[in-house]
Amino acid sequence: MSEPLRVGIAGLGTVGAAVARILTNKSNSLLHRCGRPIAITGVSARDRDRDRGVDLSGAEWFDSPVALAKSDKIDVFVELIGGENGAALDGIRAALESGRHVVTANKALLARHGVEMALAAEERGLILNYEAAVAGGVPVIKTMRESLAANDVGRVYGILNGTANYILTRMEQDEISFEECLADAQRLGYAEADPTFDIEGFDTAHKLSILTSLAFGTQVAIDEIYVEGISNISLSDIHAARELGYRIKLLGVAQRTATGIEQRVHPTMVPLGSVIAQVDSVTNAVAIEADTVGSLLLSGPGAGGDATASAVIGDIADIAKSRPGHQEAPVFGRPAEELEPYQRAEISTHAGGYFIRMTVHDRIGVFASLAGHMAENGISLASIVQHGSPNGEENAMKNVVLVTHETTESHIRAALDAVLADGHLVSKPQVIRIEPAG
Known part of the structure; x- marks a missing residue:
């Protein structure tokens, strides 16, 4: 039997615990699909004693994510801490410098440091996978990075934040105000106590910046995105849109223009008869328009422990199936050193x-x-x-x-x-x- 792929997980919150549980419960299935076992050999989290619904006694505990990333007991560092700096960034840097592959769900970190991380990985022949960073369980990264190699993308857009989509859906369906919908989303756990990141479009912007780089071969440019949120959307807007044959969605849109690349996040009217108008509640959807394949729409759960864990484990499985010393697809679809400087088209x-x-x-x-x-x-x-x-x-x-x-x-x-x-x-x-x- 082949040697196991040794995985170290940093961050055992909702997603990290789900990853550990699924890897443990589906070890036989993954063995058959990957051709080698996948073993959790190291973990790092703030609280050792918390019950996470999975037996991690066989894994070594590390108080520091950086120590885990440097350990010679792992082959893959799985970063599920979150945040664009701090322990998450330090851990990924340490893992790549130590020759470890990396899997992350951290869209904020990739939006800010993605090109740096891609260069570091590719220089060392390492794999950096991040399917869960955009649209949760929807396989949009693999689709754009690998499956659409024969295509030139003209536009990519989508519903990339479940909280905002839930609020707009409830406003229309239940005829209640933005404030009431937000309070309900917080009660149900769809929105944070401070929901600014979701409702003002910043979460969508982070994800869009990654899709833009994949679509157009440009360097990630999070600071070049025009961003508006949904906090000023009223029931009057919802009613008027419906009367005119539209539905309001918070979209992230990137497209190539004659003057540069547009990246914008804002409330948008979409025709009632369009497929994306039917994407409701916390569901995410990404539409891709390309020259060879035409139009694609990928839709599914954009958040939640199991959905996000599914994408993380898919990334780990790809590493397990890869040939030793052989890098798979470049991090952003083309070598990081060949990514073009971002040229912004003015809004x-x-x-x-x-x-x-x-x-x-x-x-x-x-x-x-x-x-x-x-x-x-x-x-x-x-x-x-x-x-x-x-x-x-x-x-x-x-x-x-x-x-x-x-x-x-x-x-x-x-x-x-x-x-x-x-x-x-x-x-x-x-x-x-x-x-x-x-």
């Missing part, structure tokens, strides 16, 4: 349709002003919907919803600045981009 040049909801004073001249400023900026309107004054009162307020044909972000902003200067707006207008979706 002001983004072209597409827009949804605009405005609360205006109900008085003579408002609509002439709106139409005039749109026309002055070359904006063609696809539809306009207005809701009358409440209780028929004069000089009250009314909601006006505009949907534009394709135009640019700069033209939209210029038109709205002019409308604001005219004094017709009661409050800041809501602007949501419309994304073509299959």
Whole structure:
């Protein structure tokens, strides 16, 4: 029998404990599939005494993740600590310097240090796998890194955060406010006590930066992403979108343009009839548009212990099946030293349709002003919907919803600045981009 692949797990939280449990319970199945045993020979976590539902007595305990990473008792360092710096980064660096393969689920670390880690791994002929870092149990990394080698990708986009998708789904289905949905998500464990990272789009941005590098062969550029969250989405927006044939989703979108690569995260209108509009609750989905294969949509559980552990173990199994001394696919699909510098396309040049909801004073001249400023900026309107004054009162307020044909972000902003200067707006207008979706 072949020598076992010796695994060290740093971090025994929900995901780490699930990885240890599944590796133990499915050892025979993995042996047959990988051609060699997989053994947990080292672990590191804060609390030795916590019951994790799996017997780890056969593994050596390390108080320091770095000590585990350097140990000659492991072949693979599995980092499930989290965080872009600190113990996670120190552990991965130590593992690569010590000649250990690495598996991680850490999107924040890869978004910040991914190119450095890729160079270190490839220089040493080591494998760095990270399937669980994006979309949990959905195999999007392997698909983009290996299966689409014959394709040039034009656009990749998706629902990459289950918390935000759960909130938007509940708002529409149950007719409840953003604040109520967020409180419910926190109660159910879908949202953290401080949900900023999820609802303001930063988690999605980390994941998108990784997909962008895989799609376009560029260096990871987390600081070059335009980010908006969903905290300003109201039931009025949900209702107006549905009335116009759309659904609101928080999307991460990356696409190649004539001026560079667009990376953007923001609430987006997608057609009700599109497949991605049907992706509800905590489910994730990634759509890939490429020249050879056409369009793909991968969907599934984006979080949770077992779903994420499934992706981690898939990465470990790939290492178990690899030939000793033979590096598999480059970390980001092409050698890290050949990744191109990222060239950002300014969001002001983004072209597409827009949804605009405005609360205006109900008085003579408002609509002439709106139409005039749109026309002055070359904006063609696809539809306009207005809701009358409440209780028929004069000089009250009314909601006006505009949907534009394709135009640019700069033209939209210029038109709205002019409308604001005219004094017709009661409050800041809501602007949501419309994304073509299959």
